[in-house]
Amino acid sequence: MLSSGQQFGSYSEDDIDALRAFAEEPGIVDLFLSNEWPSGVTNRATASDIPAGMSNSSGSDSTVSQLVAEIKPRYHIAGTKGAFYAREPYSNVDAVHVTRFLGLASVGNKEKQKFLHALSPTPSSAMSAAEISAKPPNTTLSPYTLADQVDRPKEATMRAGDNAPDSQYWRYDVSNKRQKHGNGDGNKVCFKFISSGSCPRGEKCNFQHDVDAREQFLRGVCLDFIIKGKCEKGPDCNFKHSLQDEGESYSRKRPGSGNNSANRLKECWFCLSSPNVEIHLVTSIGENFYCALAKGPLVQDHVLLIPVEHLPNTLCLSADSEIELGKFQNSLKMYYKNQGKEAVFFEWISKRGTHANLQAVPVPSSKAAALKDIFNLAAEKLGFEFVTKKFNNNSEGRKWLKTQFDKNFSCFYVELPEGSILSHLVEENEKFPAQFGREVLAGLLNMADRADWRNCTLGKEEETKLAENFKKLFDVFDPSQRLLKRM
Template sequence: MASPRILLCGDVLGRLNQLFKRVNSVNKSAGPFDALFCVGQFFPDEPDRLDELMDYVEGRAQVPLPTYFIGDYGVGAPKVLSAVSRNSANQGFKMDGFKVCDNLFWLKGSGMFTFHGLSVAYLSGRQLSNGQQFGTYSQIDIDTLRAFAEEPGIYLMMTLISQRLQVEMTNDRTQLDVNRKIIEAGTKGAYYVREPYCNVDAVHVTRFLGLASVGNKEKQKFLHALSPTPSSTMAAAEISAKPPNTTLSPYTLVDQVDRPKETTKRASDIELDSQYWRYDVSSKRQKHGNGDTNKVCFKFISSGTCPRGEKCNFPHDADAREQFLRGVCLDFIIKGKCEKGPDCNFKHSLQDDGENHSRKRLGSSNANINRSKECWFCLSSPNVESHLVTSIGENFYCALAKGPLVQDHVLIIPVEHMPNTLSLPADSEIELGKFQNSLKVYYKNQGNEAVFFEWISIRGTHANLQAVPVPSSKAAILKDIFTLAAEKLGFEFVTKK
């Protein structure tokens, strides 16, 4: 696979016409380029430039190539980004960008995604929130990025934080351990390239690049072309190669000056621990090792694994991990509240697994009674959302999804409380097939194909087979899409016949 060709840009400040004129010129002379990554303030700082930006947002002008930005503040940002957040196409866990318009994507908060084999991590916004809805990042964004930073192979780090500020932040225990090959930053209005420096816990060197703002009066460089080779395709000798002008890590130097020797180890341990724990807001807290029973391992919740394993000082809470997988807001899980409020795209309530975490044996009659009362899907339960039910058969019933992924998202649910639909009696299997065929016909009449999927929990929750329509024109590439999505989330998509 050929190395991706990308462009990096500093503060845009709403000057999209000037930016894309330059991009088109570079693209013709040295391209084609695959994408443009913008750091610094993307929106204008003056109202008279808002019309220029809105021409692109509303489709009157075209963005020439896929463009990603992180500086989500400035004039017009709340209006534009509020509309983007409400768009149904932008709902869910989207670390690869919220679509603003064709070829323009907003990288919100923090995250990591893969672009043409290149791992890109980002931190969007400024640190101080002052109650602002957009243009800031939270502590949870920092913690999430720290978790991603432990993953190998991240090549490009996008941030608004300058090199000077990053060094100063080490004193406040907010230094990000981003041992990346390239760190791109904006907001300082100046072009700056630092000598490559060594990393403490990684063999490769890191290059820091600061870019000036678009249309700056000093005519400093605001656009930089790059054709990086993804680390996953490089030999070990290439990754560890150090240019002659390589320096020590600036963060290590700051640590040595500002921290007494006798407290270095203890401070390091505290800082490392702070990357792992968060307060457990659930009523169920189990002691794990010598850790604090009021705290849980953030790394385990967010990724499902923890490099510390049994040596971790904090509980690996499977319940919290399951809530995260069910789409519950990570902020809500670990802190009990979310700063984003109604604008958050995730759920702000714990999602019951159908058994209310009962410790009683499933075989007992009392457990069965309690299970039916508490289960969302048992028709005998007072909690069942009966207004969503569309059809009831002998063994299955059909209902609209309470929190649909797309329009016409439907659930096929067994009438009896059973853990999955993989092992069914013959008559139940026949009826399930009839429900599926009916949905296929319904979706077909609308120019769609049906995708069926099921979440199977080891806890034996009430089964629900979910049906989602996708455009027929996309059906042939579904497997490729699933494979790519799995790679982005760090696992392998496997098909079995």
Template structure:
């Protein structure tokens, strides 16, 4: 059964009135699983504080799990500071800091899963004074931009202020009379929602109820529904509470996800540049998107103040996603070591400038694994930079970060390991022992050993009544190569090429498909196509067939494309995101031992 959710606009501290209404709705149409509040949650004046504190201090009960953003208003600093100091709220908790029983504060920004729903949020208003409560920071925005690069669909996106342009009459009808886009609207929110592309976007602050017609998204098949909610107890009796029951996207089929209603409109966020006329609905290409959407440091403005030195700043797009659509034309630095530190939770400003102005209020780390190395003052790499990188790499055997318990077999040049968050049982990776960026450019000796591993796995899966797919995303910015190895039922083998081709068409490209006399001939073809200066994605299918796509520099290619397609093929869409397939270390160790015992007679290294 789909979760049942209540949504509410600005509460303004009126918790008695809110929860009286919630209890009434829950009795007549419930039960509901959770309540999400957007807009100002705290009172406007001290007169309402006693009522509010009755709930915080336990004299009154919050009737169902309630999550709020809008952390500003009378009493907010004291209440939230007290909550932040609670031992249970220490650490980086994106699923809410507990304020009292059944009440949770969504601080800053983040994404978490609740009742199967993927929920993202930006708490607070835009302001230059990031020290006050109720204001979001650039780090909060950057964190959400990283969320936009992650696989999977966000079901709900919560913001206080409305996104600029959502009421654009060129794309929507039934806009309430007198509704202004200038007050209570935020251009940064508009940029974020255009990148995150949630199924539902919920906002408050305007004091008006507005359920916009669903609109289609750029580079996504699903639609987005915007709902703006009025404040609790408003004099105009505008709707301040709204019920939805969305099926989690992770459990929906691709057909269900792509379903559109007859009143679906164009996206309101397709203007050419900031400041363009609302009548101009020309779609932006990836090259014409404004710098501010992708980069922490805008070239035109920052360089006027600081000179040309900003060319040594780090590219946030590259750090957050591992790729940059501007490629070599980017004015900022693409640094693999800095990306690995960023993935480990190091603050972007600390990496980029050597300091962070938010200090202890920052949710990210302010230290490097290799102390004394300052990314803000980085000089050209020394000869031993590759060895430094290998010590930090997740796949290098010499790295303290490698998860040795996942390894199933080790050869001279390659090793086999259980995939982290496997799509299916016996999903493994073939990984070079050396810190190599791909499996196509190493020596012939490496290729011979890789072929032995592949043939052994083919025979093993065949003994299990299965076929196997190999796929790899070869990027010129790759760090440590890994060839994905996914077994599939033999009954599905004939469908693989068609499913990959259909997925490619949705992204606007076509695979080059070639059938060879042997699997080794297919590998020779792939090695001949790779020049070391380009990016490509390929699939080795059953029957010695190769699917190849040469990726253009400015092409936005999904990092989890292969996994997403295989998950769709096997009707397990929720497993497209590896984080939905997490196991404990004990469980992973058991899975590895089981695989090793079954694979032993085929293992080329036994």
């Protein structure tokens, strides 16, 4: 591990944290270059292909191994060892694509080993989901998980058993249930904490674990702007250069930013009037709500119910909006049931949230009975208990939810097919994953590799086809279409 102020060559711990931030950004890293080889890269590789002496630790770095395991590049190229080595591709944990490692020899080496290697990779952004997830026959497991299995045999055994009740929820470690601020330098914030919500160094981290900065990042504020107060990309940057709502400890304002409220609406992903909205994902539009295909869907027909008005959550709706939301929910229930599935609705409400969206995910009817136990088990792993109540109809359940909600706290709730609603108000400094609902359902459906939506992103053409197919099948159930037909 790095100690305070320690450096490896010309890079420091701060540089490493900056690279770690890439692991949390949308998209796949195509190419990663490092001077040192990653420690353990020859684990699980074919022994006859490994050059002599390459398994020793000289010229290798465990920090590089950790970075590569987090960043998950498609290609990793390194030097230092002075020998050419093209390892078999290996699969990544919680990602669908493989990584190919290439070690290059020294220039002009006496053995005349390759110090140049031609590559012509297609950028992942231009590849289809099938191309990205393709695995050659000689693909191995990740070389970097071997040490973890040795250190934690009990955990590895639990992961392997699909029938064990908690086998799907290994990511929720009770020991991390209440992560708070690090004890670091007040002038610098931790890249890893801001980008992922956690830092493996905990209180030993040299940088601040600033919760406000983390919230700003989740709201789409530029990471450079948060850390440095400026961004060199300027207007070419795809992220916000103004702080959203209550960022008092980061109160710098972008010069000439104008009306912040108007800017937020313009930059919002879900406002239909925004240039950032991906209109090809929209499947139906009502008076107060619209339905859209989820970006990076967990399963087919995973959709979002989104208020047309820019509202922070669906628990502050007008009476008319609430009625229309109920119609959309009932229509989706009928549509899913027609396919032998049940509807699960959930919403993550950040106390600094921007535009509300209620997620609707179909699950096979055969698995619906396990939903309540599985969500409760996942909550136990995180160290909290849901407030649970069962209702005979959706309207009564949502009225109860409004009585439980406190706008001063973030909140998660899930509506289950049998009428139960599970809700949780998130305490200050409580570590709660924003993708909790999706991650739990991914575990139930044995789709751990799809727990993160960024691993499931599709090209615009494929997204359009899925949206059009959903429109066609949902048309007979669509409340907005029924309204038009009556007019």
